[in-house]
Amino acid sequence: MAYRDIVVYLDAGSDSAARVHTAINIAAKHQARLIGVDVSTKEALEGESRDQALAIEDEFKTAVQEAGLDFQYHAARPEAHTAEQLFSHCADLLITTQPHPDHRHLSNSVVPKDILVTAGVPMLVLPTGWTGEDALGEQVVIAWNFSRESTRAVHDAMPILKAARKVFLFVFARNYSDKNADVQEIKSHLEHHGVAAALEGWRDTGQTDFTSALFAGLDRESADLIVCGAYGHSPLFEDIFGGATHDLLNNISMPVLMSH
Structure with missing residues (x-):
């Protein structure tokens, strides 16, 4: 088995940038395509988080293009609740972060819990506050x-x-x-x-x-x-x-x- 398609879940929370950084490193190491899936809630598009939520696609595409990776981007509907609706089935690895207690409302609640047991795909769960600078997999x-x-x-x-x-x-x-x-x-x-x-x-x-x-x-x-x-x-x-x-x-x- 090789990792050829890797999904990283995106949101407007504070851990998203480090998650993308780690996903890019893993995709580059395994020569995989990186698929960004925006799992923002309707609530994320309101109030203080709105600007960050609207910037998710551009920031993801800029980061992967600078890394020279093959990539795709999908925006899941806020009401999505199945692995299919969250683009999880056609992947070899899913990457997310342990839900941040202050930012749970910004990201679809089925990630990571329900998707892990319905997608049939392994999931890498990063800790809250992960900076993306530490070694992983050494x-x-x-x-x-x-x-x-x-x-x-x-x-x-x-x-x-x-x-x-x-x-x-x-x-x-x-x-x-x-x-x-x-x-x-x-x-x-x-x-x-x-x-x-x-x-x-x-x-x-x-x-x-x-x-x-x-x-x-x-x-x-x-x-x-x-x-x-x-x-x-x-x-x-x-x-x-x-x-x-x-x-x-x-x-x-x-x-x-x-x-x-």
């Missing part, structure tokens, strides 16, 4: 639990994993051991794709939860991206991101690539 942690969702996330992230300088396979399990056959199988599978993953397992003794253990490992490894599955089948955000995934996104401090 040191990657895979949050692995042998599930369908984490399996999908690994394969969806393969172009990034293959280009990374370091990849860490984080497994949180009661019986974790580097020598376990299932652990060695996923490690071998990654190696067959040219990804040399270092094992970073954590034996679950009941004294800490998955998210705390994961971030303790991230502090040690100075990771810049987490790859994980998004769990659940309901279109409701609370169900989709239940349990560890919900905790992870509520405490997002670095980019997370998720698949459902």
Whole structure:
């Protein structure tokens, strides 16, 4: 798999410029076409945000043209609510930002939550306040639990994993051991794709939860991206991101690539 079409969602919020900057860097790295999709609400076209909302198309086109990228631009209708209406199906990667508490009203509320589980496309979620200046995809942690969702996330992230300088396979399990056959199988599978993953397992003794253990490992490894599955089948955000995934996104401090 290669990233040939990348969608970046655009809005009038303060995080949009950095999101576009990051999307341009990723598209250039993978020689992909960048598709900007304006997901502004009707409210964004009123009051103080109006000028910024009206400038979204020109600013996006100027940035991608300066980068020399092939691109498209689409403006989604404010009432759009499906992956098709938000131009998400014909893409290999979606890029958005964790909703800013002060700017949620400026962007369509189905992004990221509902689109992630309906588009069938992996989504890179950037943290609120992301500047676009930090490294992304140089040191990657895979949050692995042998599930369908984490399996999908690994394969969806393969172009990034293959280009990374370091990849860490984080497994949180009661019986974790580097020598376990299932652990060695996923490690071998990654190696067959040219990804040399270092094992970073954590034996679950009941004294800490998955998210705390994961971030303790991230502090040690100075990771810049987490790859994980998004769990659940309901279109409701609370169900989709239940349990560890919900905790992870509520405490997002670095980019997370998720698949459902």
